[in-house]
Amino acid sequence: MRQIFSYLKPYKWGMILGLIIKFTGTIVELALPWILSHMIDDIIPLKDINLVILWGVIMFICSVIAVTFNIIANRMASKVARNSTERIRNDLFAKMITLSENQVDQFTLPSLISRATSDTYNIHQIIGMMQRLGVRAPIILFGGIIITLTLDPVLTLVMLAVMPIIFGAIMYVSKVGVPMFTIVQKRTDDYIRVLREDVTGIRVIKALSKEKFEKNKFNEKAKAAIDEEKKAGMVMAVLNPIMSLCLNVGTVFVILAGAYRVNSGAIKPGTIIAFLTYVTLILNALLFISRLFTMYSKASSSARRITEVLNAPEELQVKHKPEGDKGFAIQFKDVNFSYNHNEENVKNVNFSIKRGETLGIIGSTGAGKSTLIKLLMRFYDVDSGAIYIDGQDIRSIETKELREKFGVVFQNDFISTDTIYENIKFGRNLEKADVEAAADYAMARDFIEGKASGFETKVAVRGADLSGGQKQRMLIARALAAHPEILILDDSSSALDYKTDAALRKNLREHFQETTTIMIAQRISSIMQADHICVLEDGEIVGYGTHEELIESCDIYNEISKSQMGE
Known part of the structure; x- marks a missing residue:
């Protein structure tokens, strides 16, 4: 106290x-x-x-x-x-x-x-x-x-x-x-966890008629908290x-x-x-x-x-580290990482991309694609190896300075209950012209101006009144608005039709030539034009090269291509 x-x-x-x-x-x-x-x-x-x-x-x-x-x-x-x-x-x-x-x-x-x-x-x-x-x-x-x-x-x-x-x-x-009372608070944590999960997935619960099952699960956790509180x-x-x-x-x-x-x-x-x-x-x-x-x-x-x-210690402290090759915008060198320090989630990852190039990452669910992004943005520190941006180890860069280099769209990204304009601007020092231009590049202008209030349209909680494709285009506009050095799109075009996806990629090539882009995708069509493509399997790189090179050299990539493209 x-x-x-x-x-x-x-x-x-x-x-x-x-x-x-x-x-x-x-x-x-x-x-x-x-x-x-x-x-x-x-x-x-x-x-x-x-x-x-x-x-x-x-x-x-x-x-x-x-x-x-x-x-x-x-x-x-x-x-x-x-x-x-x-x-x-x-x-x-x-x-x-x-x-x-x-x-x-x-x-x-x-x-x-x-x-x-x-x-x-x-x-x-x-x-x-x-x-x-x-x-x-x-x-x-x-x-x-x-x-x-x-x-x-x-x-x-x-x-x-x-x-x-x-x-x-x-x-x-x-x-x-x-x-x-310490035990009571821990039991309270348990039922808050169930409550949070159920509120987040309420539509899925309703769609699968699992209301009774989830109610029983919540009652069980709530009863455990009540029993402990009753004892105390x-x-x-x-x-x-x-x-x-x-x-x-x-x-x-x-x-x-x-x-x-x-x-x-x-x-x-x-x-x-x-x-x-x-x-x-x-x-x-x-x-x-x-x-x-x-x-x-x-x-x-x-x-x-x-x-x-x-009093939790600052884990991601700035540390002096040797410099790497300054000829590359991003470089992963012998990177290994494990969430639980028992089973490796990323093993011996090595690749390099130059400024303005695009890297596509593809692989099955759980292959480690999003983990690479978390390591690049230093949400976690690598267990061994190093990650460099412009030849500088990310562990030697101030966290704020590091994160400002990125524009990113995650798989399950955050949408606030605010206007479309504020969701794109997101509290940054941006001009209105930057926000509107980003909406154009993200192919979001049409649906925004189709709303009664345009950019001033209020978005519902978690974007419930937007379609999947509209959410993704608005989030991509947010990532582009500040003209980032590095753009990360983590499976952010999965809800877009092929025409919109192709137009988006065309805009990125024309207007963000100096931006280094990393695209995580499930569709080969989204990354086949990338300068480099990385194929992941169980946290390891099993293929690396261009689309044509991987068709010839990587069986996993070839199978994905055949199943999706009919080649």
Whole structure:
């Protein structure tokens, strides 16, 4: 929690002021039973109505001060909790988007979503509660005990006899509760994962009539989370009955002892009334403290999960590496890579392409085509070997500088709920002419201008109101808009008809002659004009050359060509 509490530093003066206001309001609140006792025992027997009214007015003023100060302090506490949690969420999100793909795989996307939502909510709750109850409850507890000692030490000792049992229960339950809430959050990650998958694939689920199957799967994960939360809740719920039992037993003994002492003349009636009021205040303070410990157990578990992400090391650090051959725009040299470090996904990959050339990559599903792109863009680091851009090892290039060289369209790319124009521009410093020209090159202008609002047409979530071909053309326009040094098209023309695909390739040849292009495709017609074609199989290059050369030398490529082209 120490790192989370460091986010409160910018608000320390506001917190100090709020604590002073809270402290003042609580002290005034503690004075009310004593004033009542004084009125009953000392003022009323004098039978002076003016004194009674005076002390009544004092009680009223104290009540107004207590209520007003507590409201002001609570509002200030809420503001601190809101602002500090906002900073935590912003830093957490900023860290999440800079994590390497390997770290994202380790944390998992559902877990990252859970940490940015439910975990930060728990932190928000504890920051607010500690300012509201973390000051008031201890003051009432210890202040009440001090005042009751001045009223009657004997009754105070009777009341304090049950305190060790209560504090022992609080410490034990809190110690057991933190690990249990950690498990609860992990189970929450599981059902968020199922929820995310089902929402993403909702149309497929409906098309295959698998609603019941997915509902049962979700219910299973949700039930596991509920069961763990129920276990943790049952452990934490032990506190209230124990406290209530101890405090009620203590109150009974206080009343019995007080009755004997009033009868014996040791104390006055007003004192016993005030004493019982303080006992009630102390009871409530202890209940608040138990709630605080329950929330702290949850927040402590959440803080640990949040700081795991915030403190995750930067895996993709810039490293000084020897230079390669500057005559090539892209060069893979003896590259090997494995996702799980057990089974190699890319093995001994070597190829080189010059600036302005086009490389086509083809192969069966799972052959490693997209993995090469992830390595080239340094989403992962190679296990061995090296990848060079213009003779410079990509590990020696700043990540931002490296990624700015690329224009890329992935297989399942991101479309935001915004206008077509903003989806193409994508927050970059581009002129309107660049966006419109990119739409022309991507063969997207016709369908965009066919919309009622043209480029200002709002796109539905995940582009649900666009056809597959329209999505791909809009995404290709996004990749082309900034005139990248390297253009990567990862199976991005699969939904285009042959005529549009051919026109797109023609535009790339005519208007992006200096752009180095890598095309991953399932159709040979999309890459047969490429300067080089790489055939992958099980992560290895089994063929490399032009279309004509591979027809003669690579059996796998020849089979694909025959099946698709009828040659």
